[in-house]
Amino acid sequence: MLDNPYDARTSIGGCPCGAHASLSEHNSVQAAFAKLTQPPHSDAAPVAEPASAARDTDTLMADLFEAAVVKAVLGADPSRRSFLNLVGSGTAAAAIASVLPMGFIREVAAQAPRALEKTKLDVGFIPITCSTPVIMAHPMGFYSKHGLDVNVVRTAGWAVIRDKSINGEYDAAHMLAPMPLAISMGAGSNPLPWTLGAIQNINGQAITLATKHRDKRDPKDWKGFRFAVPFDYSMHNYLLRYYVAEAGLDPDRDIQIRAVPPPEMVANLRADNIDGFLGPDPFNQRAVFDGVGFIHLLTRELWDGHPCCVFAASRDFTQKMPNTFQALMRSIVEAASFAHNPANRKQIAEAISAQNYLNQPVTVVEQVLSGTFADGLGQVRRVPERIDFDPYPWHSMAVWMLTQMKRWGQIRGDVNYTQIAEQVFLTADAGRAMRELGGAPPAATMRKHTIMGKEFDPANPEAYIASFAIRRS
Amino acid sequence: MFASVRAKSALLSILLLALFLGGWQIAATPTAGTGPALDPEYAALLGASAQQGKQTPMPTPVDVGLRIAKHLEAPFADRGTNDKGIGIQLAYSLARVLLGFGLAALVAIPLGFLIGMSPLVYGALNPFIQVLRPISPLAWMPLALYTIKDSAISSIFVIFICSIWPMLTNTAFGVAHVRKEWLNVARTLEVNPLRTAWRVILPAAAPTIVTGMRISIGIAWLVIVAAEMLVGGTGIGYFVWNEWNNLSIANIITAILVIGVVGMLLDHMLGFATKLVTYQE
CATH class of the missing domain: 3.40.190.10 (Periplasmic binding protein-like II)
Incomplete structure (x- = not known):
């Protein structure tokens, strides 16, 4: 009933709480019970802080719960009004509270799935079009839609974005797809459990x-x-x-x-x-x-659909702030699916070329996103798939990256490919965010990929490495 | 005579500047279109110079002048996290420099006094000073980021560690080289050591100390630009990095000019302070 009232894609019925036939009826109940419910619970219910947007949301949620409970106890509108007139609202509230632990109900409501642990977040990005979903979610309002106040911070380079993420200056960040794997394994830095929430872009290099x-x-x-x-x-x-x-x-x-x-x-x-x-x-x-x-050449000519940049956060963050992380995931996934539609690309190019984001000439960004571009040899090429946005992080992509890390000697010894892939790539969370937004994520998490005409089977990573003549391992 | 030399050198400065700007303008002005005719659809996707089959050239002095005027129109505009006016960026850098430099002065001047007054402490600390002094600011940066785990404090720390040495060595030198006669007079008059330090040694060493501070603030201003380019976020160094990212040479030249002018002002301020404490023997 109160499944997801803040999600724009969820259709909400006649009234916000779903318990009344129409909005006007709902409002009358709300007005009556706003007065009714506040005084007796002001000490018991720690939800009446209108300081932040999340608190407002929690309070509203708690109010909806309480109104629904009161309505259930007192019955339909006419009889409830007459009852209230008869005994006075304070008495009614006290009577109900004596039977039902209303403070407890409000508290439970406040911790309902949507309660965000933190709403003001810093997310780092590198000014490149790969990071389109993370960047565009700010000017186009995808973060605020999911209750977040995100500060997107342009960052000087990959090593800096890694260090600032590890130091906790960023809650989450745009990274290159292999970086969460490398950080988790301690390749090029101290080992720290890192996670990859969503792929930001495919192709596009x-x-x-x-x-x-x-x-x-x-x-x-x-x-x-x-x-x-x-x-x-x-x-x-x-x-x-x-x-x-x-x-x-x-x-x-x-x-x-x-x-x-x-x-x-x-x-x-x-x-x-x-x-x-x-x-x-x-x-x-x-x-x-x-x-x-x-x-x-465009990299899609090497591997059509290859991952490139990702949305990443520390395991610590995803575990301590699961709801915030999931709200971020929904913002990114929704931005990515908006960007997936070629019709929206021109608008996105204008939004992210600004000085506050990419700081690049609009024509350049537009050529990248639209796929109609000058190739530098006198031809105009039309490749609409030049860059695309598909957030689903296949575990098999992680396995491929691990095979290449091993192939070129970045990691050594036995590698438990599947286990690392499953720990770092939060495919289930991405799938959940896609489902919540009405999408249909794939059922599988592994698939075969074709790179330059050669098939990669994630079930046999060692054999795949051994099949290359030029390698360091 | 003096006035006329000054007037002549000013005239010469202006002449040199005009020559430089004129040469730059001529060298950077793109020659008119001689490139092959391009498909108009293709040409529309290129920069102005690439349409002529050439690379985008250096901006001319006129381009840079226009850009400077644009920056000075709204120097304190705050248009978002990553888009702040040049005045705000300068303020961030100056605040960092003054904080790091101030902390360094707080440590360096008392410590320098101690070192200068005691040959024992001088001998004990000298090897460390000699090793730490020549280390480049940027070499400290990764270490600071790793241990402090905060980029803003790290950049202040790097300024601190780099601007401390000239002040320390200059203070020690000035204190150690106060004329023996003055100290002897103080001793004959049975002035207590604290009063001697305050009324005799400090004024005597003050010109050397302030000179050390002047060198230090110059170093601090050099360091902040490099440090901000590395960690980013805010500041004039970040501004340079950001415009480099945009490959906008006109903006980079603007920032270089601003950095130079502010550095000169800082130096002049301490130069003025030196004049105040200088004495005639």
Whole structure:
């Protein structure tokens, strides 16, 4: 009955509490019982603090419960009114309270599923289009819709976002998909249980080369090239390594790969310090916009539907503040499904290009999100799937990343792939958020993926690693 | 004679500036369209210079001037967490610098007094000072972030640790080199040690101490920009990083000018203080 009255997708009947036939009837009950219920319980019910939005929500929820109880006890409207007129509202409240533990009911109501442990949150992001759901949820109101007051904080780099998250300055943050795995396992930092709540974007990356290499489109010709990726623990790093290794180049010996912050990729490409990069947008498109490079390929041509950036939080946060976390998840999942619709992309591009968020020219962001873009070679390409948004975190994606971490020597020894994937990727929570918003998450959590035409079976990770000729393990 | 030299050097400064700006303007002005004709739909998706088949050039001095004027229009506008006016960013940086510098002065000046007055303490602490003094501010940053676990306090700590040394060594030096005759006179008059320190040593060492402070505030201002670029959030250093992220060279040049002017003002303030405490022997 009071299943989810604050959720916009839940259809609420004639009145907010569902106990009355019409809104006007509900309001009359509310008005009568607002006076009736407050004084006797002011000490027993710790809910009357109108300080924050959450408290208001809790109080309202408690009022609805109480009104429903009172209505159940006193019966329909006419008889209740006459009863109240007869005995006075204070007496009635005391009479009911003597039979029913009203303070207790109010307390239970306040702790009902929607009670948020914390509403003012800091969420860190890196200014790239991968983080579209986390960013757009602020200007487009998805956080506030779920009762949260989120401050989205632009952050200087991946190491900083990791450290600020570990230090607790951020409640949750935008991260690269392999980072929660790496943090949980202590690769590149101290081990700390971390979780991945939702995938933010799929696809949406590209390999950009300097304009002078416009004739070297075959990776076999790339021996000696210097490449940049955003971070060691990134899909960018693994996809670039995979791609050149498939062409027969050893990514550790035949080319150089450096971790470089995305904006510096464009500056380095311009200064001829690197030959290309596999980086996040809008910087691929920015290189074209500034006339320093061209888009060699989109990463969806390597693995269509690959995960890239994610929404992550510490296990500690998800356990101590489950409702807040779930509200965040609903905000992100709802933003992602809004962004999934191509018709909304232009509006999103305008909202997130602003100085407060990405701080980029709108045309650049729009080309990335719409998939109608200049490739830097004189062609306008139309690839609506250039970037897409699908929040469901498949455990098999985690297993694939772990195989690549092991393949390239970032982790060693025996790896319990499935167990780590299930601990870090909160697929069930994402599925729950999708269901609550009326979506239909997949039933399975593992599936086979196809990367550059080769099938990856998450049931056999070791055999998959062994099938590659070029590897470090 | 003096006035005319000053006038001449001012004239020369202006001439140099004009030459520099003129050269920059000419070098940065894009040459008119000679590139291949592009499909208009394609061209619409590119930046102005890429349409000519060229890279986006450096901004001209005129571009930068216009940008500065735009920033100065609303320096204290607060348009959201990540979009604050340049005046607000400057205020954040100045507050951090003054806090870190103030704490450093509180520690360095009494400690420097102690070191300067006691050869024993000087000998004991000198090796540590010598090792810690040349460490780059940014080398402290990861350690501070790791141990303090708060980026705002970390940046203040880095300013503290970097601005403490010149004040410490200068205070110790000034105190140790007070003229022996003055101390002897004080001793002959049986002035107690505390009074000697306050009335004889402090005024005698004051010019050296303030010079140390002047060096320190310069270092603190250098450090804050680097520290804020690293941890981000607020401040003029973050502003530079943010505009770098946007690849907006005009904004970066604006910030560089602002950093220079504020650094000069800070230095002048302590230069003025030095004049106040200087004495003629």
